[in-house]
Amino acid sequence: EAGVTQFPSHSVIEKGQTVTLRCDPISGHDNLYWYRRVMGKEIKFLLHFVKESKQDESGMPNNRFLAERTGGTYSTLKVQPAELEDSGVYFCASSLDRSYNSPLHFGNGTRLTVT
Amino acid sequence: GIQVEQSPPDLILQEGANSTLRCNFSDSVNNLQWFHQNPWGQLINLFYIPSGTKQNGRLSATTVATERYSLLYISSSQTTDSGVYFCAVVSGGSNYKLTFGKGTLLTVNP
Numbered sequence: 001e002a003g004v005t006q007f008p009s010h011s012v013i014e015k016g017q018t019v020t021l022r023c024d025p026i027s028g029h030d031n032l033y034w035y036r037r038v039m040g041k042e043i044k045f046l047l048h049f050v051k052e053s054k055q056d057e058s059g060m061p062n063n064r065f066l067a068e069r070t071g072g073t074y075s076t077l078k079v080q081p082a083e084l085e086d087s088g089v090y091f092c093a094s095s096l097d098r099s100y101n102s103p104l105h106f107g108n109g110t111r112l113t114v115t
Numbered sequence: 116g117i118q119v120e121q122s123p124p125d126l127i128l129q130e131g132a133n134s135t136l137r138c139n140f141s142d143s144v145n146n147l148q149w150f151h152q153n154p155w156g157q158l159i160n161l162f163y164i165p166s167g168t169k170q171n172g173r174l175s176a177t178t179v180a181t182e183r184y185s186l187l188y189i190s191s192s193q194t195t196d197s198g199v200y201f202c203a204v205v206s207g208g209s210n211y212k213l214t215f216g217k218g219t220l221l222t223v224n225p
Binding site: 031033035041042043044045048055056059089091102103104105106107108109111 | 146148150155156157158159160163201203211212213214215216217218
């Protein structure tokens with residue numbers, strides 16, 4: 001089966017611009033998560049979807065970040081306007097069940113560089 | 116929230132050597148996973164191991180949940196094993212949110 005797919009793999013934008021990251025989860029996985037690793041620090045949780053509903057967005061850093069999952073399939077994460085501190089690697093993950101019952105499968109990540 | 120500590124923070128090995136990476140966590144967990152982030156940034160799932168022992172080729176992992184630690188063993192290391200190894204847990208209080216440790220940076224020299 002195809003794994004979690006993220007697009008683009010790399011993005012370089014200027015401060016103040018907008019970027020949209022896309023994630024396609026494994027088919028049949030209702031749970032979709034966004035995580036990020038900035039400035040070489042630990043990987044941090046951003047938010048969790050179950051189908052199209054946001055279950056937990058407590059990790060979203062501020063209102064410049066907007067995540068959507070229309071139709072409960074793929075998800076997008078928009079950063080508008082981007083700031084320098086947003087640079088890092090953004091990971092998407094999906095799981096069949098809540099993560100305490102089944103493992104999370106991560107995509108290859110999107111490396112975002114804000115200059 | 117739960118604290119996840121990994122040791123050592125950095126490790127340099129010669130190809131062929133064995134190593135043990137440790138992950139300590141501060142509370143009971145429902146889920147524990149080990150990941151390898153390779154030099155290209157990809158996050159590879161190595162083990163889903165909330166308890167017990169598993170083996171996959173040259174890698175094996177053991178989690179002793181009652182003592183709140185997990186170990187990742189790498190035998191006969193290869194240069195392709197280089198990268199950052201992360202331990203991540205889901206604690207009982209938040210049954211879906213993975214908390215990651217800071218990782219162990221492994222460098223395997225030829």
